[in-house]
Amino acid sequence: MDEVLVAADVRKSYGDRDALAGVSLSVAEGEVFGLIGPNGAGKTTLVRALTGTTAVEGDVSVLGTPPTSVERSRIGLLPQSFSPASRLTARELVAYYAGLYDEARDTDSVLADVGLTGDDADTWYEDLSGGQQRRACVAAALVNDPDVLFLDEPTTGIDPAGRRSLWTLLDGLAAGGTTVFLTSHSMAEVERLADRVGLLNAGELVAVGSPGELVAEYGGASRLEVETDATPDSLPDIVRRQYRLAARDGRLVFEGLAPRDIGDAVRELESAGVEYDALTWTQPDLEDVYLSLTGESFEDGPAVADAPMADGGSADSDGRGENGRDRGRGRGGDR
Numbered sequence: 001m002d003e004v005l006v007a008a009d010v011r012k013s014y015g016d017r018d019a020l021a022g023v024s025l026s027v028a029e030g031e032v033f034g035l036i037g038p039n040g041a042g043k044t045t046l047v048r049a050l051t052g053t054t055a056v057e058g059d060v061s062v063l064g065t066p067p068t069s070v071e072r073s074r075i076g077l078l079p080q081s082f083s084p085a086s087r088l089t090a091r092e093l094v095a096y097y098a099g100l101y102d103e104a105r106d107t108d109s110v111l112a113d114v115g116l117t118g119d120d121a122d123t124w125y126e127d128l129s130g131g132q133q134r135r136a137c138v139a140a141a142l143v144n145d146p147d148v149l150f151l152d153e154p155t156t157g158i159d160p161a162g163r164r165s166l167w168t169l170l171d172g173l174a175a176g177g178t179t180v181f182l183t184s185h186s187m188a189e190v191e192r193l194a195d196r197v198g199l200l201n202a203g204e205l206v207a208v209g210s211p212g213e214l215v216a217e218y219g220g221a222s223r224l225e226v227e228t229d230a231t232p233d234s235l236p237d238i239v240r241r242q243y244r245l246a247a248r249d250g251r252l253v254f255e256g257l258a259p260r261d262i263g264d265a266v267r268e269l270e271s272a273g274v275e276y277d278a279l280t281w282t283q284p285d286l287e288d289v290y291l292s293l294t295g296e297s298f299e300d301g302p303a304v305a306d307a308p309m310a311d312g313g314s315a316d317s318d319g320r321g322e323n324g325r326d327r328g329r330g331r332g333g334d335r
């Protein structure tokens, strides 16, 4: 398969700060590549390097040529910060961008793809909600039916249903051969969409692989968490010898417990007279990979995942992301 995006030892510094400290990667045609990493890791700088909107050291090629030489109509870009004229309706905005290309998709059909129909399409940009504005911006990036689509945090501020419909849209585009380079703070989004994921930390790409590969390598083991006052020390020796036990966040944890062994572990607890309020079996996911490789925890603040974002995005109202996992408990230092 052809390599559509190639970065070789890309470096970018601002003063004495290295935004990119020698990043190399390649993305194949039709691949969805998800870039994750903490705030300030260099994700937007890498998108800018790949789109030729900032000068960098090292080699970058897009569709086989330097990014500044690629035919404009073949690239779609949704920057992280995009502030179109506020006194245009969503329809006028998309039509404006359509007019920049010799050939473009039908404005109404692109608006429908992002879920902006009826009155919303004829509402001034400044009067749309934050999520509707983001949808309009996604539509503007799609209108030229690009071969390569760069989306820098595309779903920020978009509600869960809107995110899912956008994910379906991106699935369809990738299936049709569009190469998608996506940055996101939503691990659920990246796990759901990306064929491969790169984790950028302090300007360095510290891991690249499919979500499954990364989870297998860095995600740690599955575990059973028991809400109880019991601690490992309070359990009989025979149980302590048989299981890898830990006490964490006020819970008793059976580390590395496979689903088929849950019943036996619970029977052991009951025969030891342990009282518990709840049991949760957890399989590691991309969030665990992120935490283990960045050393962050979700108690560190709103830097990651679906936590509230400065530009208007927000966590689901109960603080849980799309995968329903509790974001409130810090687990980064646990493994």
Ligand SMILES: Nc1ncnc2c1ncn2[C@@H]1O[C@H](COP(=O)(O)OP(=O)(O)OP(=O)(O)O)[C@@H](O)[C@H]1O
Binding pocket: 014, 017, 018, 019, 037, 038, 039, 040, 041, 042, 043, 044, 045, 046, 080
């Ligand atoms: N124009 C600039 N001038 C000076 N420093 C900059 C500039 N753009 C980025 N930086 C710095 O480069 C580093 C990487 O920034 P970048 O925006 O690429 O991070 P990011 O991973 O996209 O962050 P976020 O998740 O917050 O969007 C940061 O330390 C940032 O302060």
